[in-house]
Amino acid sequence: MQRREFLKLSSAVASTALLGGGLTACSEPAEWQKMMTEAPAKITPTVCNICFWSCAAQVHTRGNRLWKITGNPADSHSEGRLCTRGTGGIGAYADPNRLLKPLLRVSKGGSQILEPVSWDDALNFIAERMTKIAAEYGPEHFAAMVHGAGAQHFLHLARAYGTDSVAEPAFAQCRGARDTGYFLTFGQGLASPEQTDMENARCVVLIGTHIGENLHNSQVRTFTDAVRNDAHIIVVDPRFSVAASKADHWLPIRPGTDIALMLAWMNVILAERRFDAAYISTNTVGFDELAAHVAPFTPEWAYGETGITAAQIRETARLMAMAAPACVFHPGRHAAWWGDDTQRARAMAILSGLLGIWGQKGGYYLPEKVDVPPYPVPSYPVPKTSWRDLTLKQFPLAGAPVTNVVLENSIGKDAFYKGLLVYETNLPMTIPNGAQQLAQAAQSLDLIVAIDVQPSEMTGFADVILPECSYLERYDGLRNDAEREPSVAVRTPALRPLGDSKAGWWIAKQIGGRLGLDAFFPWSDYKEVIDWQLNQVGLSLLELEKTGVHYFPRKTPVYSEPGTIPRLATPSGKIEFFSSTLQEAGFDPLPRYTAPKVPPSGYYHLNYGRAPQHSFSRTQNNPVLYQLMPENVVWIHPLVAAQFEIANGSYVRLLNQDGIVSNKVRVRVTERTRPDSVWLVHGFGHEARGLVLAYGRGANDAALMTRILYDPIMGSTGMRGNFVTFRKEITV
Amino acid sequence: MTHYAMVIDTKTCIGCTDCVDACRMENNVPEGLCYDWVVEITTGRYPVLKTEFRSERCNHCSHATCVEACPTGASQYWNDSNIVVVDATKCTGCKACIAACPYDARLIMQPQGYIGKCTFCVQRVQYGMDPACVAVCPAHAMHFGLLDDPTSTVSRLLDERDNYTLHPETGNHPNVFYLR
Numbered sequence: 001m002q003r004r005e006f007l008k009l010s011s012a013v014a015s016t017a018l019l020g021g022g023l024t025a026c027s028e029p030a031e032w033q034k035m036m037t038e039a040p041a042k043i044t045p046t047v048c049n050i051c052f053w054s055c056a057a058q059v060h061t062r063g064n065r066l067w068k069i070t071g072n073p074a075d076s077h078s079e080g081r082l083c084t085r086g087t088g089g090i091g092a093y094a095d096p097n098r099l100l101k102p103l104l105r106v107s108k109g110g111s112q113i114l115e116p117v118s119w120d121d122a123l124n125f126i127a128e129r130m131t132k133i134a135a136e137y138g139p140e141h142f143a144a145m146v147h148g149a150g151a152q153h154f155l156h157l158a159r160a161y162g163t164d165s166v167a168e169p170a171f172a173q174c175r176g177a178r179d180t181g182y183f184l185t186f187g188q189g190l191a192s193p194e195q196t197d198m199e200n201a202r203c204v205v206l207i208g209t210h211i212g213e214n215l216h217n218s219q220v221r222t223f224t225d226a227v228r229n230d231a232h233i234i235v236v237d238p239r240f241s242v243a244a245s246k247a248d249h250w251l252p253i254r255p256g257t258d259i260a261l262m263l264a265w266m267n268v269i270l271a272e273r274r275f276d277a278a279y280i281s282t283n284t285v286g287f288d289e290l291a292a293h294v295a296p297f298t299p300e301w302a303y304g305e306t307g308i309t310a311a312q313i314r315e316t317a318r319l320m321a322m323a324a325p326a327c328v329f330h331p332g333r334h335a336a337w338w339g340d341d342t343q344r345a346r347a348m349a350i351l352s353g354l355l356g357i358w359g360q361k362g363g364y365y366l367p368e369k370v371d372v373p374p375y376p377v378p379s380y381p382v383p384k385t386s387w388r389d390l391t392l393k394q395f396p397l398a399g400a401p402v403t404n405v406v407l408e409n410s411i412g413k414d415a416f417y418k419g420l421l422v423y424e425t426n427l428p429m430t431i432p433n434g435a436q437q438l439a440q441a442a443q444s445l446d447l448i449v450a451i452d453v454q455p456s457e458m459t460g461f462a463d464v465i466l467p468e469c470s471y472l473e474r475y476d477g478l479r480n481d482a483e484r485e486p487s488v489a490v491r492t493p494a495l496r497p498l499g500d501s502k503a504g505w506w507i508a509k510q511i512g513g514r515l516g517l518d519a520f521f522p523w524s525d526y527k528e529v530i531d532w533q534l535n536q537v538g539l540s541l542l543e544l545e546k547t548g549v550h551y552f553p554r555k556t557p558v559y560s561e562p563g564t565i566p567r568l569a570t571p572s573g574k575i576e577f578f579s580s581t582l583q584e585a586g587f588d589p590l591p592r593y594t595a596p597k598v599p600p601s602g603y604y605h606l607n608y609g610r611a612p613q614h615s616f617s618r619t620q621n622n623p624v625l626y627q628l629m630p631e632n633v634v635w636i637h638p639l640v641a642a643q644f645e646i647a648n649g650s651y652v653r654l655l656n657q658d659g660i661v662s663n664k665v666r667v668r669v670t671e672r673t674r675p676d677s678v679w680l681v682h683g684f685g686h687e688a689r690g691l692v693l694a695y696g697r698g699a700n701d702a703a704l705m706t707r708i709l710y711d712p713i714m715g716s717t718g719m720r721g722n723f724v725t726f727r728k729e730i731t732v
Numbered sequence: 733m734t735h736y737a738m739v740i741d742t743k744t745c746i747g748c749t750d751c752v753d754a755c756r757m758e759n760n761v762p763e764g765l766c767y768d769w770v771v772e773i774t775t776g777r778y779p780v781l782k783t784e785f786r787s788e789r790c791n792h793c794s795h796a797t798c799v800e801a802c803p804t805g806a807s808q809y810w811n812d813s814n815i816v817v818v819d820a821t822k823c824t825g826c827k828a829c830i831a832a833c834p835y836d837a838r839l840i841m842q843p844q845g846y847i848g849k850c851t852f853c854v855q856r857v858q859y860g861m862d863p864a865c866v867a868v869c870p871a872h873a874m875h876f877g878l879l880d881d882p883t884s885t886v887s888r889l890l891d892e893r894d895n896y897t898l899h900p901e902t903g904n905h906p907n908v909f910y911l912r
Contacts, residue, residue: 024824025804025806025820025821025822025823025824025846026820026821026823026825026844026845026846027821028820028821028844029819029820029821030817030818030819030820030823030841030846030848031759031760031761031848032759032817032851032853032854032855033819033820033821035759035855036854036855036858038855067757067760068754068757068758069757070754070867070868071868080867081750081867081868081869081870081872082750082868082870083748083750083870084748084749084750084753087750087753087754087757087868088753088757090757212746212747212748213746215746215748215750215870217870220746220748220870220871221870221871221872224744224746224871224872224873227743227744228743228744240774240778240779240781240783242746242747242783242785245781245782245783245784246743246744246746250779250781252778252779612746612747612748612749612750613748613749613753623763624753624756624757625753627756627763627764628749628752628753637778670774671774671776671777671778671781672774672778672781672783673778674778675778
């Protein structure tokens, strides 16, 4: 063989080897060929835990191998279709960085480390510290911050121990302001899932909420029903969101001026008398005050504030009025924006009242839940000091504990709270300024416990970290939401817990037992609780494990008679346009518009939102969802990109008004945002090194929110008042 | 030939990539690869804009150039239908089909080296079920069925609604249709 030929041959061999195939066929059949004859997989019912929408689902396993998770076809939350995140739920189990051992903070050689310990050691440590706090200060000096379906186990533990300071970010960082605004107007907040009857609406109004990126399952389906039905879709958003791309009217509003737009809409409806006078006089109070209040706020006035033309304001107001009562205002979630959020929700609620949509087809239907009694336990001790005593003097109409108030009262030697238990919520990325406050609180608190599935940022502040198993490996309490069709759904384990991880109910019971609270935890297995509760409504766990979800007939009508409302729980029993409750508490009884701060030259409004692939800051390390969206991108208008000479796809850092610099983030230059605003998806830019996939990818919007606009009525942390500019990242 | 089609409604598609996710789970698609993908097309200037999302995949062409290009018969029509599959036991990984596909819908499976692609979830279709992407779509924007049957949802939608296919000029007769 000639040398040259040899070289030629070897290079040919090398190239085929590199490309992987060679000239022989593959020795095994393709995946689809194997699947053609595969036996059906085993199906176990669950309730998805990737977000709070709680879709009933089915886990498909073959032996110990988790194959896929699909929606339960009998479930109205999913209709057999999980969303992108729920479909990727197997990544919650398969995350290679999961917590699998209890960890205890110990000092060794002058530095602190987290050392794996036995469950007994970890639980005894917690019980000792909690006993000491109760003895020295009283149990009410202990607080819990919780989220998700397992939160109830730790709410129960906290109440049994003797504290009612159990806060959820779901209030002050999410729904609190909107629910308070609706409560003041209609005597109740909106439900979750929201009772928006979009599938029957002739007009759907979204103010800042971005259904589409916001992938709350049945809500997306009913929104697309409205699109399919050619309902009018009105989307108010500084960004051309997915919903805006489906809308016949996109109103690219100047950030922070929503109340101005809504006052002008009311002005048009009243000036043109586009309301049902009989309905208003029978069912509402404060109409005359409202009419006088909105008279000056003409569409021409609002144009100057909002940038939406008077013609557009009039046209959209007329569309709403013509569709009424089949016109629904989606109240949005994560509604803590500008510090006037209760009033913004009030404006939305007042418009809903003017158009008479409460309890009407195509408006807000009347939700109902199943009357499932709680498992009988002794009554809880009454805490000497309630969360109310700390909160209401600062935020008089807070209807639930406020996370940021708990944190503020955990800082310093004289702080009220001495211990903190955090369950399944990543506070440092959830509460603006939360990371700094936690760092301070960690210096003075006697105990911080973090219970989590993954080594989130929160676990970095803990004295003890308890590893919970994923939702696919445990029982939890029944799903029983107020909704259109009352139902119960059950989460059951499809797989054995990995490593030493344990279910939340077990952890709560073990801590309770060590605190002498056995009487509050009379079950040996949580299945007993679920089964007892189901027995009370004529079912059993054995039966529900077969179907996963069970529907009950409604006891009350889903809609009111046209022109009527059920008696409301407001002081007047009617819809309150004018709120004497607000007036008595020293607030504006009718929503007032305050012009928002304008960004300094060269700075842009920092807007943020959701992506269909991720939930909050909890899924970036999920290996399935990571592949769909490994990092967030910052949306910048082409004019701004040109001015700063920023190329599409390049990396920048965001610099806020207080000099805080973000991690590097990739740029998307797009026409789909107002030039005065940038937008990015929340939940990225993780700093916890244990999250190997998510670590250092993308920018963390929460860290840039150093200017917090507190809602004086109920304490939510308005997060939209921050501005950013750009620092170009040199890339090699 | 049994004639299957997929009809995707761009009016209601929200671009959420659930179709990609469900496909990857259903078909055990290896890390880093996917058989379907979502394209966003935005036109216009702020504030007069139009954005369309399109879930794309193999078009299961009635005249599939990939099948013609395959030297070993690995690329083939399944069960006398237009569903194009690759029999890995006959595939040498020569990539002639990749060159012949107008849709860039084929990929090299790792680590085996055979050519992978969307199969319309033939393992489900054989039992009369929808492909995983269609079955999961939370917007109910995707439909699957027989074009031979004039009463099927896909036939009815194509009759009633303005629609288009990708690269019809190739003469491949693609069978993934997009409703405007």
